[in-house]
Amino acid sequence: MDTHTHVDFTRPGRPPRRPRGAVRALTAVAVAAAVAAGGAYAAGLGPFAGEDGPDPEAVAEARAFLADWAAGRLPDAAARTTSPDRARQVLRSFTEGLDIDGPELTDGTPRETGDGAVTVPFTARMPVTGLGTWTYASELPLREQDDGGWKVDWRLSLVHPRLDDGHKFRLEREETGPVRALDRDGRTLSAGTHPSLAPVLARLAGGGGPRGAVRLVDRATGETVRTEASFGGGATAKDAGPVRTTLDADWQSAAERALGEAGGKNAALVALRVDDGEVLAVANAPASGFNRALSGTYAPGSTWKIVTGGALLLEGAVAPDDVVDCPRYLTVGKRFQNVETSEHRGATFREAFTASCNTAFIGLRDKLGDGELGDVAREYFGVGQTWHVGVPSYDGSVPVPRDATEKAASMIGQGRVQANPLIMASVTATAVSGAFHQPSLVAGTEDTTTTTPLPPRVAAQLRELMRATVTGGTAGVLADLPGEIGAKTGTAEVSDDQENNGWMVAHRGGVAVACVVEEGVTGGGSAGPVIRDLLAAVPAS
Structure with missing residues (x-):
């Protein structure tokens, strides 16, 4: 059965403008306002280059608009435009009407236009719930206002270039039955026995699963003008044979039980084999709905220090026993601090x-x-390349920092660094084995990635650092489990009005795992018990 969702929009007028005045002196005020609105990392605030480029206040306003839109703060985003009421209505209709959840909006290089305005291009990755991600490019026009500030010059085409008074978007879904799936040993998998697999089984390669499309249609006639994005399209579930997956029913059951340690918070977990990337378990809480484990977009926090540490060790910039110091605070455009404002003066890198x-x-x-x-x-580590897992996945993003503050944030897995449990389980496996293996849920998936093995010295150092984190560091919650476990915790800032997300990654034997608990406050206190429960329930070999 096809279902249709209509999204309606109208175009407002454009306000008058005056020539640019002495606006640059107000940059600090603009920065403070943007930070107060939330999303200081996402807004990309910090020092800007030279006086000859686009006004930094305009660029900051564009980034703040994108950050608010991406975070779902639609009234705040709309308030940054020249038509707040209409912008709020359109943005809400667009995201809700097309079932878009958690958009990722990445700005490009700003430019000045001939009429004194500033244009900021951006790339939009719009996850359509249960179908996949719709990716396109658009632009934000900005104009200086009478009060000397800048606003996004509202128009329909900034939401999507083909959106205008004569056209709208329609989401069409074709629901199909669930795919029949087997685990690696031939045991039947279903959403009934393993509820967390519901969004995974629906999208398995070779099976049925939901199909759909985003269509551009004529407002007056309702006729389709073009198809903007298509999703699904494999054989129907009743015609397709069972799909043999890499999943392990025992690991999957243990992972789903372990997420009970998340205390009812949104959480996700992935376990995969170190030597080949085959996924053993994918678990989400809640079990139905968005597949956070594979498609989520999160700042990985300090679990990313595995990659940062790898980069520093590759460069020869530091060795485990080098003294690096750990003050309570460090200011790089903004003040960074350690969890609970701890300090370790004279600390070694280890x-x-x-x-x-x-x-x-x-x-x-x-x-x-x-x-x-x-x-x-x-x-x-393969992060940011295109992965063919067997179901749709988000494969990570590590953009070049826009300023010194964002570079500082990226060193600790903040800023615009984005990952999910699938990516961080793979990062852990790569660090342990020294070689990246594209994660897979189905045997024989295409692999277009190209990576370089870590030097044996670097892989050995990363293993030693993760082991030390269990025996004498923040991952001590795992210390009494059997087997030689290595791990890394992470705490990731979200916004001023939300608690931090908690992360932990770990490896034991031939398996790497990663878990995120939304608003878990700390990794050791929230994700730690989840991974401990999982590893306690499965063999240590």
Whole structure:
């Protein structure tokens, strides 16, 4: 059965403008306002280059608009436009009417236009619930206002270039039955026995699952003008044979039980094999709905220090026994601090890693080039390349920092660094084995990734650092379990009005796992008990 969702919009007028005045002196005020609205990392605030480029206040306003839109703060986003009421209505209709959940909006290089306005291009990744991600490019026009400030010059086409008075979007869904699936040993998997697999089984390659499309239609006639995005399209479930997956029914059951330790919070977990990337378990809480484990977009927090540490070790910029210091605070455009404002004066790099010292890692930022962290993530860990897992997945993003503050944030897995449990389980497996293996849920999936193995020295150092984090650091919750476990905790800031997300990654034997607990406050206190429960329930070998 096809279902249709209509999204209606109208175009407002454009306000008058005056020539640019002495606006640059107000930049600090604009920065403070943007931070107060939330999303200080996402807004990308910090020092800007030269007086010859676009007005930094305009660029900051564009980034703040995108940050508010992406975070679902639609009234705040609308207030940054020249037509707040209409913008709020359109943005809400667009996201709700097309079932978009958690958009990712990445700004590009701003430019001045001939009429004194500023244009900021951006890339939109719009996850359509239960179907996949719709990706497109658009632009934000900004104009200076009579009070000297800047606003987004509201028009329909900024939401999507083809949206106008004569056209609208329609979401069409074709519901199909669930795919029949088997685990790696031939045991039947179903949403009835393993509820967390519901969003996974619906999208398995070779099976049925939901199909749909976003259509551009004529407002007057309702006729389709073009198809903007298509999702699904495999054989129907009743015609397709069972799909043999890499999942393990025992690991899957243990993972779903372990998420009970999340205390009812939104959470997700992935377990995969270190030597080949085959996924053993995918669990989400709540079990139905959005597949956070594979498609979520989160700042990975200090679990990302595995990648940062790898980059520093590759560069020869630091060794485990080098003294790096760990002060309570460090200011790089904004003040960074350690969890509970702890400090470890005279700490070695090993101690900074095991204690998860933010300021020590930020203090080493100049040892890496501006784009080097992203290059290492892509080349050695496969993050940001296109993965063919067997179901739709988000494969990570590590953009080049826009300023010194964002570079500092990226060193500790904040800023615009984005990942999910699938990515961080893979990062852990890569660090342990020294080689990236594309994660997979179905045997024989296409692999278009190209990576370089970590030098054996670096892989050995990362294993030693993760082991020390269990025996004498923030992952001590795992210390009494059997087997030689290595781990890393993470605490990721979200916004001023939300508690931090809690992260933990770990490995034991031939398996790597990763867990995130939304608003879990700390990784050791929230994700730690989940992973402990999982590892206690499965064999240590």
